[in-house]
Amino acid sequence: MGLLRRFRDRRGGAPRRPIEDVDLDSLLALVADNLGYGCAFEADGSSLVLSGPRTITVRLTGLRREAGRRSREDWPVLVSGHLSRAVARSDDLPDVCDFAQIRTLLRTRVVLADSLEEDPSRLVGRHVGSDLVEILTVSGRPVLPEEAFCWPVPPAQALDLAAENVLADERLSAERVDLDGTTAWIMTGSTASAAVHLRRIDDYLVVSPDGLMVALPRPGEMIVHPIDGLSVMRAIERLWLLAHREYRSREDALSPHVYWWNHGRLTRIQADLVVQNGQRRLVVAPPPEFARLLAALAQGR
Numbered sequence: 001m002g003l004l005r006r007f008r009d010r011r012g013g014a015p016r017r018p019i020e021d022v023d024l025d026s027l028l029a030l031v032a033d034n035l036g037y038g039c040a041f042e043a044d045g046s047s048l049v050l051s052g053p054r055t056i057t058v059r060l061t062g063l064r065r066e067a068g069r070r071s072r073e074d075w076p077v078l079v080s081g082h083l084s085r086a087v088a089r090s091d092d093l094p095d096v097c098d099f100a101q102i103r104t105l106l107r108t109r110v111v112l113a114d115s116l117e118e119d120p121s122r123l124v125g126r127h128v129g130s131d132l133v134e135i136l137t138v139s140g141r142p143v144l145p146e147e148a149f150c151w152p153v154p155p156a157q158a159l160d161l162a163a164e165n166v167l168a169d170e171r172l173s174a175e176r177v178d179l180d181g182t183t184a185w186i187m188t189g190s191t192a193s194a195a196v197h198l199r200r201i202d203d204y205l206v207v208s209p210d211g212l213m214v215a216l217p218r219p220g221e222m223i224v225h226p227i228d229g230l231s232v233m234r235a236i237e238r239l240w241l242l243a244h245r246e247y248r249s250r251e252d253a254l255s256p257h258v259y260w261w262n263h264g265r266l267t268r269i270q271a272d273l274v275v276q277n278g279q280r281r282l283v284v285a286p287p288p289e290f291a292r293l294l295a296a297l298a299q300g301r
Contacts, residue, residue, distance in 0.1 A: 021045060024067055027079050028060075035087055050086070058086045059097040062149030069145075082146055096138055097150040099158075106143070106162035107169075108134045109219060110195040112255050124148045124155050129259060129266035132216075134196070136162055166196045174204050177223075179238035184225045192219035195254075198261050210293060211262030213269075215239040216255045217246030224261075230297050237282045240271050260290050 025041060028048060032039040037052035045064070050056040063082050067075055086095075094101035108125075113133045116123075124136040124143045136143045136159050148155050172187040172194060185205060187194060195216055201207055201224070210227040213235050217223070223242060225235040239258045247256035259266040270285040286294060 017045075020068070021064070023072075024064065024075065024079070027075055028083065031076075031079050031083050035083060037087070050083070054087075054091070056086050058083060059095070059150045062097060062146040062151075065149040066144075066146040078146065081144075096143065096147045099151040099153065102138050103161060104165065105138050106158060107137050107140075107166050107191075107193065108159060108162045108196055109137055109193045110134050110216070110254070111219075118142060121145075124158070126156070126159055128195070130268050131257070132195075132255065132259075132266055132268075134159065134163075163196050163199065166191065166193045167200060172197050172204065179235075179242065182225065182231065182235045182238045184223050184235065184239065186221065186223050188221045190220065194220050194222045195266075198222070198266075199264070201261070210297075211260055213239055214259045214261050214266065215243035215257075216259070217243045218250055218252050219254050227293075230294070232297070233284070233294075236269060236271065236284060240282060 025045070029039055032048075032050055035050075035052075037050040037056075039048045039050050041048045046061050047057055047059050050058060063078070067078060070078065089095065094105065096102050110128060110132055113120075113127075113131050116133070120133075122142075122144060123133075124145060125133045128134045136148065136155070138147075143158075148158060151158060153161070169191060170189055172189045175186045175188075177184055177186055187197065187204065189197070195214075197204075198214065201212065205212075205224070205226055207226050208228065212227055213225045213232060215223040223239055225232070225239060227235075236258050243258060244256045247253040258269045258271060260269055267287055267290060269287070269290065272283050272285075273280055274283050
């Protein structure tokens with residue numbers, strides 16, 4: 001097998017390789033054989049060439065790094081998935097492990113952390129709030145760690161680049177609306193990443209240093225209210241009611257909550273609708289930093 005060709009130089013004094021690399025290569029050769037391919041490894045172990053129905057070069061740098069993060073029990077599924085994706089990819093599609101080929105295809109999308117169906121450790125992303133995660137995607141599907149670890153840039157930089165791609169795709173439409181006496185803007189785009197545009201909200205609205213309130217009822221839409229005094233409390237109520245109504249009525253819903261956008265981060269405002277004396281009212285439990293802002297606004301700052 002191709003695997004053996006890589007180890008014939010041991011008697012000649014070549015450095016002994018870590019047992020983890022040897023075991024991983026043995027598993028790669030076994031899976032390749034099961035897929036109907038022979039394999040030959042590059043001398044440095046950075047890739048292998050599958051030979052069979054087609055000739056396919058498979059990058060291994062990211063796979064080795066991801067295998068090092070996981071238990072050996074996870075290796076068979078990890079290796080099988082990596083090689084199966086390489087075999088299934090047609091010649092006219094880019095190799096996700098090749099950063100030069102896919103950098104313009106990278107995007108991000110914001111999802112509710114509790115709604116993730118995938119294992120979070122098998123995604124590349126970052127928290128943009130306590131319950132919201134920004135996921136790195138390529139051609140609409142999540143990028144896997146073993147793919148991102150092949151790239152010459154760290155995942156954080158790749159996420160920034162992907163967000164820039166989203167911002168360059170389109171400009172959101174912005175419609176001013178009146179929510180029972182509260183001014184807000186409904187901002188809508190054709191993609192599933194409207195929340196990414198918060199990074200450039202100043203391109204759309206005049207925003208004070210106090211930030212703005214945001215509702216994200218669905219991925220392609222956000223409703224925002226720039227903070228301008230204590231009217232923010234009424235805005236929270238109106239946005240919360242709108243977000244909950246939209247969230248319950250849509251299959252592609254994102255979040256029923258209201259958030260405070262400030263200093264590049266979304267902070268969830270905990271709020272609950274309660275019934276007291278036969279009347280419904282929204283009870284807000286602001287996080288400490290937001291509570292300090294409300295106190296300062298109440299003092300006429």
